[in-house]
Amino acid sequence: MDVKSALQSARERHLQELKDLLSIPSISALPAHKDDMQKAAEWMANALQKIGMENVNIMPTGGHPVVYGDWLKAEDKPTVLIYGHYDVQPVDPLDLWETPPFEADIRDGKIYARGATDDKGQVFMHIKAVEALMNTYGELPVNVKFCIEGEEEVGSPHLDEFVDQHQELLSANVLVISDNPMLEKGQPSVCYGLRGLCGLQIDVKGAKGDLHSGLYGGGVPNPLHELADLLSSMHDDKGRVSVEGFYDDVIPLSTDEKEAYDDLNYDEESLREELDVPALYGEEGYTFLERTWVRPTLEINGMHGGFQGEGTKTVLPSEASAKITCRLVPGQNPDKIMQLLEQHIERHHSHAVTVNITPFDKGKPFVTPFDHPAIQAAGDSLQHAYGVHPAYTRMGGSLPIAETFSDILDIPIVLMGFGLPTENFHAPNEHFHLENFDKGLEAICHYYNTLGETLK
Missing domain, CATH: 3.30.70.360 (Alpha-Beta Plaits)
Known part of the structure; x- marks a missing residue:
């Protein structure tokens, strides 16, 4: 059985397991959910153990714990550090939810629940991708480390200290994060920089x-x-x-990057109409994407x-x-x-x-070089799964945890998210398109399958 077939045959089990994870109200901002935070951490640890990860540990911090696990038996192969978080945002206002936020509901090809896309659904995909590779080949094509925290939604106040204290444990050749949206529906993207x-x-x-x-x-x-x-x-x-x-x-935008942005043919007029403003505004001489990504x-x-x-x-x-x-x-x-x-x-x-x-x-801002092999391999894997050329983007927002890893561990970062900007993360009726759940799993498996040769 190949990996894609393994994923397809396990799909219903995967969705049920995801529903179980989404049922835990792991709201890091509310002290009343401290026990739920521990329960979510234990769920993640058990999930890592079940797929064959070793050295699985729920590691204390000054707040909610970090879940760690690894598999380091791929000799002469690179090590991938996978980051995610198991905490979620509060659900208020509750009356705007069409179905209870911690009772996952699948309808219209989407799974609705708090954390469905941010970030339980996406970190779950990496766990299941590793499981599929392990079940198919009996081993992994790369070494893998998981670092899953419980305080991202409150600003990761203890992560800097944790990473600094565990630099050797977390050392890797590349960091992969799926906690960001694709550019738009049907258009997968690799993000290689944040402001x-x-x-x-x-x-x-x-x-x-x-x-x-x-x-x-x-x-x-x-x-x-x-x-x-x-x-x-x-x-x-x-x-x-x-x-x-x-x-x-x-640092000025490189010619290759500018050409890649121009090739996206971003429709500024449609954006203007959607925002209902008389005109867009910004630094003269730059496009909207340049103004919001690299200026x-x-x-x-x-x-x-x-x-x-x-x-x-x-x-x-x-x-x-x-x-x-x-x-x-x-x-x-x-x-x-x-x-x-x-x-x-x-x-x-x-x-x-x-x-x-x-x-x-x-x-601090961060950027992984646009032509870095880990970035280009991510794009190839997205094209393999989606059948369309991916967009290579930066993001206008800030993700402090990315800068933490970049600064302390000095490794390239690949932001390969599968959510959509319209999926209501942090809002009522958060959801995740199952089309991207399926294709994203295939892309992740392809990425890890090829990364071992790419980073040699």
């Missing part, structure tokens, strides 16, 4: 309390005016960030100050604040960008007010 993150809050303080605008307006500084001037100084009229030095370390940004996420109620109140507020995040690209360091932002704010704010800066999350 980093740098965030802060700006608080502007004027008088000791709110003032009557008729008695004091025009005579004392207005924090809202000062904040608006400060924020407007951060971009020019062509969409570029005006912070001095912001672009100094940006850095500075965005105002929120502003607050003064009277917010209905009607009018003639007040001159004493305080105003704004929250800002920058998405960073390879070459940029979040600590340096934070310093540049602080210097810009100091140079441009009025000294008639007091300005305080509070740094928020920071994360």
